[in-house]
Amino acid sequence: MTTKSLFVFDMDGVLIESEPFWRTAQIEVLANYGASATVEDCIEHTMGKRLDDIAATWIQMFNLSVDAKRWNQKLCKRSSR
Numbered sequence: 001m002t003t004k005s006l007f008v009f010d011m012d013g014v015l016i017e018s019e020p021f022w023r024t025a026q027i028e029v030l031a032n033y034g035a036s037a038t039v040e041d042c043i044e045h046t047m048g049k050r051l052d053d054i055a056a057t058w059i060q061m062f063n064l065s066v067d068a069k070r071w072n073q074k075l076c077k078r079s080s081r
Contacts, residue, residue, distance in 0.1 A: 023039050025075055026042050026046065026058070026075060029074050029075050030058060032074070033062070033064050035058070035064065045058075051075065052068060055071045055072050055075070
């Protein structure tokens, strides 16, 4: 019999519903780059995605001239407010 020593459980949405905070942060960061997105856009294009996928989605969709890592730093900083 194999003993399990580690389990990973995604707590997002269990203890706190964070999606509205992430959507607001995305919309505000995009606005800083002159791009406009709605809550519905975030739900359709980025809900449930990893940060690197979110950055890639918006950078491509709005042809943003920003590095994905930098965009994600701004998103994380904004979402922590």
